[in-house]
Amino acid sequence: xxxxxxxxxxxxxxxxxxxxxxxxxxxxxxxxxxxxxxxxxxxxxxxxxxxxxxxxxxxxxxxxxxxxxxxxxxxxxxxxxxxxxxxxxxxxxxxxxxxxxxxxxxxxxxxxxxxxxxxxxxxxxxxxxxxxxxxxxxxxxxxxxxxxxxxxxxxxxxxxxxxxxxxxxxxxxxxxxxxxxxxxxxxxxxxxxxxxxxxxxxxxxxxxxxxxxxxxxxxxxxxxxxxxxxxxxxxxxxxxxxxxxxxxxxxx
Ligand SMILES: [Zn+2]
Numbered sequence: 001x002x003x004x005x006x007x008x009x010x011x012x013x014x015x016x017x018x019x020x021x022x023x024x025x026x027x028x029x030x031x032x033x034x035x036x037x038x039x040x041x042x043x044x045x046x047x048x049x050x051x052x053x054x055x056x057x058x059x060x061x062x063x064x065x066x067x068x069x070x071x072x073x074x075x076x077x078x079x080x081x082x083x084x085x086x087x088x089x090x091x092x093x094x095x096x097x098x099x100x101x102x103x104x105x106x107x108x109x110x111x112x113x114x115x116x117x118x119x120x121x122x123x124x125x126x127x128x129x130x131x132x133x134x135x136x137x138x139x140x141x142x143x144x145x146x147x148x149x150x151x152x153x154x155x156x157x158x159x160x161x162x163x164x165x166x167x168x169x170x171x172x173x174x175x176x177x178x179x180x181x182x183x184x185x186x187x188x189x190x191x192x193x194x195x196x197x198x199x200x201x202x203x204x205x206x207x208x209x210x211x212x213x214x215x216x217x218x219x220x221x222x223x224x225x226x227x228x229x230x231x232x233x234x235x236x237x238x239x240x241x242x243x244x245x246x247x248x249x250x251x252x
Pocket of ligand 1: 157186187
């Protein structure tokens with residue numbers, strides 16, 4: 001018995017398989033990550049529709065005997081042509097897709113995961129180079145939250161002091177890559193211990209301000225170059241700690 005299913009889906013990645021077929025990975029609101037085969041040569045309409053970052057309604061035919069899935073149709077609602085118009089937009093979109101794939105689609109909060117990926121990609125569509133980086137690190141921060149593994153920033157992970165009683169809400173924090181948490185300055189001997197990444201007040205305020213923001217609003221929250229570099233280093237370290245590795249696509 002074969003069965004047909006319908007999904008709200010985002011194409012994350014495609015890969016040629018065989019002479020004229022293509023494997024595609026989707027993030028769906030209903031079942032998280034799905035891999036399916038697109039049949040048809042380079043001129044097939046379906047193949048053109050199933051391209052990275054397109055979003056729409058997906059019809060899948062599942063053969064339970066072989067446990068194989070085939071794309072029977074994909075009705076694209078959002079093409080996002082802007083993503084291909086600027087190198088940094090494509091790089092940031094690839095980095096987001098890779099992160100989603102490496103973390104198995106968001107661990108159960110699929111509807112929320114799809115919504116976060118969608119809003120990030122929409123924001124990238126018109127972003128300039130600098131904004132692309134901010135959209136990406138904002139995505140990492142919120143993706144860690146979806147996975148339930150965003151480290152607490154308001155309390156030292158070692159002594160438990162709230163930031164207000166140590167260096168104040170604007171104080172310097174350190175991200176401890178071994179323990180996966182934030183530490184106050186007194187618990188790190190002023191940052192002298194190994195495996196620490198600094199997060200300065202500018203970066204810290206930015207993360208607190210943009211936490212639950214729609215990425216479309218990120219253009220209004222600028223970040224100086226030093227703070228941006230620190231936030232990016234800390235956020236990729238947080239995600240690397242979660243995934244157990246750094247992804248090559250995070251650096252461009
Ligand atoms: Zn402390």
